[in-house]
Amino acid sequence: xxxxxxxxxxxxxxxxxxxxxxxxxxxGNPGPGGWGARLLSWDGSVLRRQPKELSGWQEATTNNxxxxxxxxxxxxxxxxxxxxxxxxxxxxxxxxxxxxxxxGWLARGxxxxxxxxxxxxxxxxxxxxxxEHRDVTWTWVKGHSGDPDNERADALAKRALARxxxxxx
Amino acid sequence: xxxxxxxxxxxxxxxxxxxxxxxxxxxGNPGPGGWGARLLSWDGSVLRRQPKELSGWQEATTNNxxxxxxxxxxxxxxxxxxxxxxxxxxxxxxxxxxxxxxxGWLARGxxxxxxxxxxxxxxxxxxxxxxEHRDVTWTWVKGHSGDPDNERADALAKRALARxxxxxx
RNA sequence: AGACACCGUCUAUC
DNA sequence: GATAGACGGTGTCT
Numbered sequence: 001x002x003x004x005x006x007x008x009x010x011x012x013x014x015x016x017x018x019x020x021x022x023x024x025x026x027x028g029n030p031g032p033g034g035w036g037a038r039l040l041s042w043d044g045s046v047l048r049r050q051p052k053e054l055s056g057w058q059e060a061t062t063n064n065x066x067x068x069x070x071x072x073x074x075x076x077x078x079x080x081x082x083x084x085x086x087x088x089x090x091x092x093x094x095x096x097x098x099x100x101x102x103x104g105w106l107a108r109g110x111x112x113x114x115x116x117x118x119x120x121x122x123x124x125x126x127x128x129x130x131x132e133h134r135d136v137t138w139t140w141v142k143g144h145s146g147d148p149d150n151e152r153a154d155a156l157a158k159r160a161l162a163r164x165x166x167x168x169x
Numbered sequence: 170x171x172x173x174x175x176x177x178x179x180x181x182x183x184x185x186x187x188x189x190x191x192x193x194x195x196x197g198n199p200g201p202g203g204w205g206a207r208l209l210s211w212d213g214s215v216l217r218r219q220p221k222e223l224s225g226w227q228e229a230t231t232n233n234x235x236x237x238x239x240x241x242x243x244x245x246x247x248x249x250x251x252x253x254x255x256x257x258x259x260x261x262x263x264x265x266x267x268x269x270x271x272x273g274w275l276a277r278g279x280x281x282x283x284x285x286x287x288x289x290x291x292x293x294x295x296x297x298x299x300x301e302h303r304d305v306t307w308t309w310v311k312g313h314s315g316d317p318d319n320e321r322a323d324a325l326a327k328r329a330l331a332r333x334x335x336x337x338x
Numbered sequence: 339a340g341a342c343a344c345c346g347u348c349u350a351u352c
Numbered sequence: 353g354a355t356a357g358a359c360g361g362t363g364t365c366t
Contacts, residue, residue: 029351029355062356063351092349093357101358113359115340120357143350198344198362231363232344261342262364270365282366289364312343344363351356 015044021149024066025157033061035070036156055156057164067091084135090143184213190318193235194326202230204239205325224325226333236260253304259312
């Protein structure tokens with residue numbers, strides 16, 4: 001009996017984690033763009049609440065900007081930094097920028113391997129900031145290959161973009 | 170009347186000039202390569218004839234070799250040495266080699282500033298020969314930045330290379 | 339250290 | 353067909 005009670009306080013958050021799926025869209029590239037994110041809050045294997053869906057548009061942007069922006073907005077929404085997060089995206093630009101490329105950029109003073117300035121610096125910095133003191137796992141999924149969360153994020157981004165193009169601001 | 174006639178013989182060629190745009194391509198570098206050149210013959214501000222386009226490929230070469238080779242072939246094609254020529258290229262290697270570096274190479278006995286032998290010596294000598302007793306202006310244009318002649322020469326070089334790679338010799 | 343060019347690869351957006 | 357971005361490299365010179 002006491003053993004069960006002893007484990008109880010930690011188990012309150014022990015199994016909690018967030019799962020985020022993000023995607024970006026851009027008509028023209030550069031051009032008007034949209035972003036979408038689907039956020040799941042898990043407790044073990046059960047959803048703690050309704051999935052949260054975020055989306056938005058930007059008048060003049062690029063495909064990659066929208067991919068980064070979707071992740072920023074999703075992470076910014078999840079304020080509790082003690083709960084681990086997994087971010088899923090079909091953008092290797094986003095995933096590798098947050099994992100393997102980061103170190104080299106810092107070491108080279110925000111230059112790419114070929115000496116050019118790294119693009120979208122402000123967005124990268126914002127992401128690095130959002131990831132500080134937080135357990136975030138970045139995983140890549142192939143686009144349009146059946147992952148339901150990715151497809152949903154894609155739909156959200158495209159819908160936001162379509163709404164903007166139709167003039168519904 | 171006689172004044173008009175007096176100017177007539179010289180005015181026949183006075184306003185004539187050639188404009189050449191050249192480019193090179195090389196798959197792998199070193200590897201198989203292609204070159205392209207577009208030649209315009211101007212009389213004042215009017216084209217004297219259809220632009221002439223030259224191109225070709227080489228089985229094993231370098232990017233720089235192809236840049237030089239394109240200029241050689243274009244200049245060789247224009248036999249009348251009394252007509253001034255402007256050569257446009259996005260290769261600083263070609264442009265500077267024909268202008269600012271030439272003197273130093275000669276003074277050092279075909280050594281670079283760091284003492285190494287100058288590469289592609291035969292091609293440079295061929296170019297210097299083609300430029301003798303001839304008014305040639307060398308101008309650099311940034312690659313892929315919208316210059317139509319440069320883009321055309323680029324397309325010619327790439328097309329020649331693609332044809333070679335497809336086996337159409 | 340700098341400059342220009344030439345590729346090779348990958349993903350996404352149109 | 354084209355753009356947005358990153359990685360890896362070579363060919364050449366100052």
